[in-house]
Amino acid sequence: MGRRNQVYRRNSRSRYSRYGRDNHLVRNIIIISVSAVLALAVAGVLIWYFVFYQPAQTSQNNVSSTVSSVTESMQSTESTVSQQTNTNSYEMLYPDMYVPQVEKIGAAEGEKSVYLTFNNAPSAQTEKILNVLEQQDVKATFFIYCNENTDEYLKESIQKIHDKGHTVGVLTNTYDYQTIYASVENYLADFAKVFDLITEATGEKPTVFRFAGGSVNGYNQATIKDIVKEMERRGFTYHDWSLDSGDSNQWATGQQIYDTTVKGILNSGKSVVLMDNNSSATLEQLPGIIQKSKENGYEFKAMDATTKPFTMALPE
Known part of the structure; x- marks a missing residue:
């Protein structure tokens, strides 16, 4: 078991x-x-x-x-x-209407200079003004007004101004402010007529210009900024004025023009004087104005591409 x-x-x-x-x-x-x-x-x-x-x-x-x-x-x-x-379409217009961009040179410290500028040249009186300037050994600037005129007499007068060593600038072809300041295109069209005439007469492109009525007037408020921008883009320099001689006033006497101009020059280091090429009173007072200014140490100059411009403040 x-x-x-x-x-x-x-x-x-x-x-x-x-x-x-x-x-x-x-x-x-x-x-x-x-x-x-x-x-x-x-x-x-x-x-x-x-x-x-x-x-x-x-x-x-x-x-x-x-x-x-x-x-x-x-x-x-x-x-x-x-x-x-x-x-902008207007930038394509007038492809030959350009001048070189150059640096501007301002007045030196203590410099005493006068720029005589004559609007509405040439005229029957231009020859007499040129003679006075030559006698006084002074150079000036003439802004050309065509008035739709392109005849040979006008070209010969422009050439004579240039050959005497003065500066020739563009003013306007017409004083129809409402038309020329209506748009940039309109202004360029007006400018081109004078530009071409001067270029043909002198063989050189003008580099300076002045707005008809000045850069600030009652007709260009809406367009002036665009016009200035386009003209500067093309290399041109515009000049207003710092001293108005008052000779555009038909009631101004020769003595009044003299007093206004001399006083303005002597109270400033640099003066850009506005004068009318057609004023017989200005022609009469011109020798005395130049002599008085020279006696006080002022030098007379013509504008060129390097001249720093005197311009008015554009509207906002």
């Missing part, structure tokens, strides 16, 4: 031991199988990524890059068109 129990226990231990080994083997097989499946799954994902997804993504990137380039090109084109659109 005791021996049978011992055999039974031994057999039971052997059976349980074999069962444990079998379970362990099954567990290992399951782990290996699951690992293999996972490995295959990972491999499949990697294969799909490199074979299918990445080329598609690269293609998409290329498309995006192309679209971006096209967009940038379109934006650049739009910008160019916009710049061309913003260019």
Whole structure:
């Protein structure tokens, strides 16, 4: 009986031991199988990524890059068109009506200078004014008014002014203020007629000009800033005046013109004097005005492209 129990226990231990080994083997097989499946799954994902997804993504990137380039090109084109659109049409007018941009030189400290300027030249009186200036050894500036006139006499008079060493500048072709100041285009058209006449008569392009009625008047408030900008873009310099002789007033006497002009000159270091080429009273007083100024140390000059202009404050 005791021996049978011992055999039974031994057999039971052997059976349980074999069962444990079998379970362990099954567990290992399951782990290996699951690992293999996972490995295959990972491999499949990697294969799909490199074979299918990445080329598609690269293609998409290329498309995006192309679209971006096209967009940038379109934006650049739009910008160019916009710049061309913003260019004022009058800038394309009169392609030969340009002069070089030059640096302006102001009066030196303590300098005493006088710029005599004659509006509405030439006229029948111009020859007499030129004679006085030559006798006094003085140079001046004449601003030309054509009055729709382009005949040979006018050209000869302009050439004579130039040949005497004086400066010839543009004033106006017509005093129809409402027309010439209606737009930049209108002003350029008026300016071009005088510009061409002076260039033909002297062989040189005029570089200085004066606005008819001055840069600030009752007719150009809406257009003057654009006109000035365009004229300066083309290289021209405009000059107003610091001293009005008063000779445009038909009631002014010779003595009044003398007193006004001399007093104004002596009270300033630099004077830009406005005179009328047609005034007989000015012609009469001109020698005395020049002599009195010289006695007080003043030098007379003609304007050129480098002369720093005296200009009025433009309207806001």
